[in-house]
Amino acid sequence: MNAKTLMVQGCTSDAGKSTVVAAICRWLARKGVRVAPFKPQNMALNSAVTADGGEIGRAQAAQAMACRIAPTTDMNPVLLKPNTDVGAQVIIQGHAIGNMDALDYHAYKATAQAAVLDSFARLCSQYEAVIVEGAGSPAEINLRANDIANMGFAEAVDCPVIIVADIDRGGVFAHLVGTLDLLSTTEQARVKGFVINRFRGDIALLQSGLDWLEERTGKPVLGVLPYLHGLQLEAEDAIARDVVAPTGAGLRLRVIVPVTPRISNHTDFDALRLHPQIDFRFIGPDETIPAADLIVLPGSKAVRADLAFLRLQGWDTAIAKHLRYGGKVIGICGGFQMLGAEIADPDGLEGAPGLACGLGYLEMRTTLASAKQLRNEQGQLCLGGQPSVQGYEIHAGVTTGPALARPAVQLSGGPDGAISDDNQILGTYLHGLFDSPTACDALLAWAGLTEAKSPDIAALRDTSIERLADTIAEFMDTEKLMAIIEGRA
Missing domain, CATH: 3.40.50.300 (P-loop containing nucleotide triphosphate hydrolases)
Incomplete structure (x- = not known):
């Protein structure tokens, strides 16, 4: 040595x-x-x-x-x-x-x-x-x-x-x-x-x-x-609750991320948390999801258990109300899987073997498989201007269904994710979705923030x-x- x-x-x-x-x-x-x-x-x-x-x-x-x-x-x-x-x-x-x-x-x-x-x-x-x-x-x-x-x-x-x-x-x-x-x-x-x-x-x-x-x-x-x-800096694990978020009259978009017990890769939201035009909040146990423009469902290491926790908190009802009032929802990785009709874990990879009903907003189903998908990716968002996006995939799920015919991103490895027919819901397996300023601008414009000026999170780090x-x-x-x-x- x-x-x-x-x-x-x-x-x-x-x-x-x-x-x-x-x-x-x-x-x-x-x-x-x-x-x-x-x-x-x-x-x-x-x-x-x-x-x-x-x-x-x-x-x-x-x-x-x-x-x-x-x-x-x-x-x-x-x-x-x-x-x-x-x-x-x-x-x-x-x-x-x-x-x-x-x-x-x-x-x-x-x-x-x-x-x-x-x-x-x-x-x-x-x-x-x-x-x-x-x-x-x-x-x-x-x-x-x-x-x-x-x-x-x-x-x-x-x-x-x-x-x-x-x-x-x-x-x-x-x-x-x-x-x-x-x-x-x-x-x-x-x-x-x-x-x-x-x-x-x-x-x-x-x-x-x-x-x-x-x-x-x-x-x-x-x-x-x-x-x-x-x-x-990217957090090793714990969510930083003491970070001072941007404040001021310029805040124009309210973004909520519900925190489940096995939330993973919450660094996905650093670019939103630090955005000068966004009122960003993590919502924890026993907290009510307030009125918002965008709700983002995060990744999870135990998707079925976290979905059950989400329902126990009444957040599924809050999400349904949010959508009825015209709000937007994004699901990332495990959060994307939750948006489908069902999540099957026949081999008990994340707990006891079984099947859970999803939130049912996207016509698709996910089956957890032992072979984990690990890859760095780049491509384009399937939104206005098709801005470049890059990130990474870490998941054990295989998702199929008609909803995937309208993908959220086109990656080097093929299409990924889904956008709902009513354009209110977007889901993807891609972590790092908001890290590119141009991609973040496009996603925030989709959620209702025009003329977004997103930070360069890589430069800040x-x-x-x-x-x-x-x-x-x-x-x-x-x-x-x-x-x-x-x-x-």
Whole structure:
């Protein structure tokens, strides 16, 4: 293995591991280092299709963008996509091998480790540096046996570790000291420093705490990173509820996305959420769908279960009323399947085998099949001007029926989706539908927003990655950081 390696672990989930990895990757890429991201094991319902035709977490795809390289399956060799509270679909090196409950997967970890080490070795042979992201916390005592996500991996490949803590939530010193104390002696030795994330205020008021932390642990604080407002990065999994949406008199279109328990790839809606002309809202459990111009049904990892949840919330009735009053509806992937007459899962791929009645707005039926469709696509929308669109497909369903005779998009692989005869409903398997500004403009015009001026979401994401790299350069001890990466610390 030729590449220098650094592993970024966190005291908690959402401590900032993904963003710190992306920041370091872009900082190194700016310096001309050939660098790649790596996450041994990820649990997320936001995924991406790679250049080599597999599936990985979207966070690693975003980190590959930070490295200015195309994502591959080796960057996230184990992806877990929860489909129940105690089980998940297991994806190894980009391809699903089946569903496992938590206990079965715990026993499977030794087998999964072989794929993890194989992918890591391949990256090390291709790049000068590999920046590794841990998962959750390394101090989860009940998960330490056969660990492949945190210190178990670091010990296996003998790499240095830095630990990130989120000061914005409070308790940062307890988090760091407690995490370190719960590690073994050899694991403590490979921790080379701490990063404190999301700091707001006067650093002078924090200095005494930093001095105490370094004296108490013998580990340096490599940097205190400020809270960066307005970052536009693809979420690893959780929906960002604290994002400030555009406001003002210019808002002209009301868009609603109902959030089901197994919602997937909600990054599809970043371009709408940030649109200066849109009043965008995610609607959660026990919330009523308000009057809107457009309702978008998102993807789902458990379509029949999420459809049942949608009905339990009374959202099916709200959608019917919305359509009666002339509103528009878009369904993406699982949301597209819900719009048909029925959804069959004869093999129990997403739960118990069975059949569910769809919402019945499109004359089509979907049968779930074990062979998952994974591909990057480009083509044209079947709307005015036929603007170019590009995105990706990740689904296990095969949809047939007369509704498909009027497709929503014409892709390089053929027609996809459907538009209803009354022009009120559009469905497609294509994720990333709104990411192209011209395609987003056309879809919003179809929904009633004339003269839309959609943001370039790809440019916004790249600008955010540049801000992260600037933050590393300004607020971290980059000499110590580089010494750790190069094995000189």
